[in-house]
Amino acid sequence: MQTQLFIGGEFVDGAxxxxxxxxxxxxxxxxxxxxxxxxxxxxxxxxxAGKAFASWRHWPADQRxxxxxxxxxxxxxxxxxLALLETRDTGHxxxxxxxxxxxxxxxxxxxxxxxxxxxxxSVIPVERGFLDYVVRxxxxxxxxxxxxxxxxxxTSWKMGPALAAGNTxxxxxxxxxxxxxxxxxxxxxxxxxPPGVVNIVPGYGATxxxxxxxxxxxxxxxxxxxxxxxxxxxxxxxxxxxRVHLELGGKGANxxxxxxxxxxxVQGSAFAIFHNQGQACIAGSRLILHERIAEEFLDRFVTxxxxxxxxxxxxxxxxxxxxxxxxxxxxxxxxxxxxREEGSEVLxxxxxxxxxxxxxxxxxxxTVIAAEPSHRVAREEVFGPVVTVHRFRTDAEALSLANxxxxxxxxxxxxxxxxxxxRTARELRAGMVWVNSYKRVNPGxxxxxxxxxxxxxxxxxxxxREYTEAKAVWVNVDADLPRLYG
Ligand code: NAD
Numbered sequence: 001m002q003t004q005l006f007i008g009g010e011f012v013d014g015a016x017x018x019x020x021x022x023x024x025x026x027x028x029x030x031x032x033x034x035x036x037x038x039x040x041x042x043x044x045x046x047x048x049a050g051k052a053f054a055s056w057r058h059w060p061a062d063q064r065x066x067x068x069x070x071x072x073x074x075x076x077x078x079x080x081x082l083a084l085l086e087t088r089d090t091g092h093x094x095x096x097x098x099x100x101x102x103x104x105x106x107x108x109x110x111x112x113x114x115x116x117x118x119x120x121x122s123v124i125p126v127e128r129g130f131l132d133y134v135v136r137x138x139x140x141x142x143x144x145x146x147x148x149x150x151x152x153x154x155t156s157w158k159m160g161p162a163l164a165a166g167n168t169x170x171x172x173x174x175x176x177x178x179x180x181x182x183x184x185x186x187x188x189x190x191x192x193x194p195p196g197v198v199n200i201v202p203g204y205g206a207t208x209x210x211x212x213x214x215x216x217x218x219x220x221x222x223x224x225x226x227x228x229x230x231x232x233x234x235x236x237x238x239x240x241x242x243r244v245h246l247e248l249g250g251k252g253a254n255x256x257x258x259x260x261x262x263x264x265x266v267q268g269s270a271f272a273i274f275h276n277q278g279q280a281c282i283a284g285s286r287l288i289l290h291e292r293i294a295e296e297f298l299d300r301f302v303t304x305x306x307x308x309x310x311x312x313x314x315x316x317x318x319x320x321x322x323x324x325x326x327x328x329x330x331x332x333x334x335x336x337x338x339x340r341e342e343g344s345e346v347l348x349x350x351x352x353x354x355x356x357x358x359x360x361x362x363x364x365x366x367t368v369i370a371a372e373p374s375h376r377v378a379r380e381e382v383f384g385p386v387v388t389v390h391r392f393r394t395d396a397e398a399l400s401l402a403n404x405x406x407x408x409x410x411x412x413x414x415x416x417x418x419x420x421x422x423r424t425a426r427e428l429r430a431g432m433v434w435v436n437s438y439k440r441v442n443p444g445x446x447x448x449x450x451x452x453x454x455x456x457x458x459x460x461x462x463x464x465r466e467y468t469e470a471k472a473v474w475v476n477v478d479a480d481l482p483r484l485y486g
Contacts, residue, residue, distance in 0.1 A: 274305070298368070367385055410430055
C-alpha cells in the first residue's frame with residue numbers, strides 16, 4: 001500500500017515528517033498512516049508541476065491521450081485490488097466498487113484519452129484581410145481538491161480532462177480517503193507519465209488545501225466539496241485571480257407522478273438515496289410524491305428500505321456499508337435528532353443498527369422521514385442514507401417543492417407522460433435531470449450544478465473548456481491598415 005506523498009515522480013515523506021491515520025469505517029481499526037503534506041510540500045509539488053508543464057504542454061496531444069488510455073488499461077488490470085482498497089478506505093460495498101467505481105474510473109480516463117487530440121480550435125469570420133483563429137491552450141498548473149465520497153472516481157473526473165488538455169496537476173485527496181489516489185499515482189508512474197505531471201499531496205484542508213488555493217503558481221482550482229468550504233475557496237482564490245470551478249453540495253428532488261411505473265420508481269428511488277450510504281452530492285434525498293400514489297409507494301419503499309442488507313462492505317452480499325467516518329456518522333445522527341425535535345415523523349430507520357457485529361463501525365439504518373419542507377433535514381444536505389418525503393397534488397406544486405432549496409445539482413422524475421417529463425425537466429432548477437431513472441453518469445455527459453451547488457462542469461467536452469483558455473490570433477493577410485497618425 002502506497003502511503004507517501006507523490007511529488008516530482010517520486011514517493012516522498014512530508015518535510016515535517018507528520019502523518020495522518022487512516023481508519024477502516026467498518027470496525028474503526030487503523031488501516032495505515034499516510035504522510036501528511038503541509039504548505040511547504042504543496043510548494044514543492046507546485047514547483048515540480050511547473051517544471052513539468054514546460055514540456056508536457058508541447059507533447060503531441062495524441063501522445064498525452066495515449067498515456068491516459070494506458071492508464072485506463074492499467075486500472076482495469078488492477079481492478080480487484082483497487083476495488084478492495086477503495087472499499088476498505090471508504091466503506092463502499094465491494095459490489096459497488098467492483099461494479100461501478102472501478103469501471104467508471106477506467107472509462108473516464110479512456111474517454112479523456114480519446115478526447116486529447118479532439119480539442120480543436122476555430123476560425124472566426126472577421127473583417128476582410130484578416131485571418132482570426134482561436135486555439136485552446138492549457139492553463140498551466142491546476143490545483144484539484146476532492147472530498148472523500150468517491151475518491152477513486154474523482155481521480156479520473158479531475159485529472160482526465162486536465163491532463164488531456166495539457167495541464168499539470170497538484171491534487172489533494174481528502175485526509176480521510178487518500179489510498180486509492182496514491183495507488184493511481186503509482187500506476188501513472190508505471191505507464192510512463194513524466195515526473196511532475198501529476199503530484200498527489202494528501203493533507204488537511206486548512207493547511208495543504210489552503211496553500212493550493214492561495215499558491216501564485218497555480219492557475220486554476222477545481223474544487224469538489226461542501227458549499228461552505230467552496231465559498232471560502234472562491235474568496236481566497238480571488239487574491240491571485242485564479243479560475244475556480246466549484247462542485248458543491250446538493251439536495252436532489254425526486255418526483256414521482258401518479259402515472260409512474262411504481263416498481264421502477266421504488267427501485268430507482270432507493271438507488272437514488274441509499275447507494276453509497278447516501279453520501280453522494282446528487283443523492284435523491286427528497287422524495288416528492290403525488291398524493292394519489294403516496295401510500296402505495298411508501299408501503300413498498302419502506303419495505304425495501306428495511307430489507308437492505310447492511311454489513312461488512314468487503315462481503316459480496318452487502319448492499320449498504322458504513323458511512324466513511326465517525327465524525328460524519330455523528331453529523332448525520334445530529335440531523336436525525338433535529339428532525340425529531342422539529343416534529344418530523346420517522347417512517348423507518350432513524351438511528352444506528354442494533355446488530356452487535358456493526359457496533360464498532362460507522363453504520364446507520366436506511367431512514368425515511370415524513371418532514372415539512374421547512375425542516376432542516378429537508379432543506380440542508382444530510383449526506384447520509386436519509387430521505388425526506390413530501391406530497392403534492394398538482395404539477396406546479398411538485399415543481400415548487402422541488403425548487404424550494406438553495407441547491408441545484410441533480411434531480412429526477414418518474415412519469416409515463418412524455419410532455420410532462422420534458423416540461424418538468426425544463427422547469428427543474430438543476431444541472432442534471434434524470435427521467436425514469438436516477439443518478440446516471442457518463443464521461444461524455446456534463447456534470448455540475450447551479451445555485452449553491454456551484455458552477456463549472458466536469459466531464460464531456462465542457463470539461464476540456466474548463467481546463468483551457470481560448471487564445472485569439474489575428475493575422476493581417478492582406479488588409480490595408482488605416483493611417484491613423486502622421
Ligand atoms: P469538505 O468541503 O469538508 O472537504 C472537501 C475537500 O476540501 C477535502 O479535501 C478537504 O480537506 C478540503 N478542504 C477543507 N477545508 C479547506 C480549505 N479551507 N481550503 C482548501 N481545501 C479545504 O467536504 P467533504 O466533507 O470532504 O465532502 C462532502 C461534500 O462534498 C458534500 O457537501 C458533497 O455534496 C460535496 N460533493 C460534491 C460533489 C459535486 O460534484 N458537486 C461531488 C461529491 C461531493
